[in-house]
Amino acid sequence: MSQRIGRPAGFKFNNIEKRFGTLYALRRVSLEIAPGECVAVTGRNGSGKTTLLRIASQLTRPTRGDLNFSGLSDGDVPSIGYVSHAVMLYDELTAEENLLMFARLMGIPKPEKRAVTLLEATDLASRAKSLVRTFSRGMKQRLAIARALLQEPGLLLLDEPGTGLDTESMAWLVNTVRGLRDEGRTIVMSVHGESALSQLATRAMRLDAGVVFADTRSGATFQAVFAGTEA
């Protein structure tokens, strides 16, 4: 059986196309993201950001084209942390039970310790025993980010991770993403317009109608890439 590896992994889209019926979400997208890059993907609603992230996470199979991972040995699969629009948490379980369950499924050693560490890091330790259904959107989002960080992923895919977060939680998220970026983990996040989060990116990419419209590593041109994509 292939092993999940937490070391930074990159990926390569080779002519990837995704159709939902007659609607094209991605049109022959070819791009390469190197291990350790921090990429901000922007674009208007429906431009294909979520589809790109879901294909990279292997949750969605492309209609055409190939996805390959880099930075891993043969047969290994990357350890992927994914935060989507939906919180991907069980409302009828407590915050602690959610994290413990996913930690056990991922085979994390000492799952209790890891869950406590993340609950403290997300400032949710005092609500560890509360059902997730009683949480606000911001608290759910922080817990969703904690779930994505459980296995210390080598590839972190964040789909609009700032959704529902207040200023304090946003500052925590920015610090966390900065820490992960500085550790050399690969991060791909979809954002709307320029923000404290997008400023962490080492590369900016803009999608338009399923096509990569702009792709730059030059910080000076980031503003132009993000222009007109604000939420």
Next chain:
Amino acid sequence: MPLLSNTAVLLRKELQSEYRSHELLTTASVFILIVIVLFSFTFDPTSAESRQFGPGLLWLAFLFSASLMLQPCFLKERTNDTLSALRLAVSDPFAIFLAKLCANTIFLLVTELLLLFVFAVFYNVAVLSVFPKLALVFFLGSLGIATTGTALSAISSQARMREVLLPLLLMPLLVPVLIPSTEATKALLEAEPTLRWDWLGILIAFDVVFLTALWLFGEYLLEE
């Protein structure tokens, strides 16, 4: 083994959720209870008539309550897109099916065995002497219903007419489970009870075939 440990973790989650909500067991129990009581008052059958028609009525009630129970099985995973989180977390996607299948079989079996005694009282049929054998028939029948239903629930949860699709697909596919289950139950409720291994053989074969198919192709059913 990751498959078994993942299944155990997910089964615990399913049981925990049901313990907190009582959603599935209550719905299924109330449905079966209504059918049993209503038919008893409408037809007022004698003991001999009950032994003849009762098994068919029981399994029909079990089938409809199962379709109610199986509907939310994968549908509830769509609410917060938890299925995606599970797919990313487990090393073998079959664990997701296995846990749901075990949970559904347990829920069905608990409901069936509890309501068997209500049936015995209302229809004046002795069940205590053959209870272990009836439990075996109910287990094999429930496993067949749960295996097929869990797979179809995964398919229908992604379809547009999902509420209608599951019963439409489930009922014709379950004919090979319902006939042997009804016949085996009927043979056990007769004046001289017998365990019909020929019917049980068909049930076992059905369970093995569908479990193997689910193990081989289940992964594709979870994809978007």
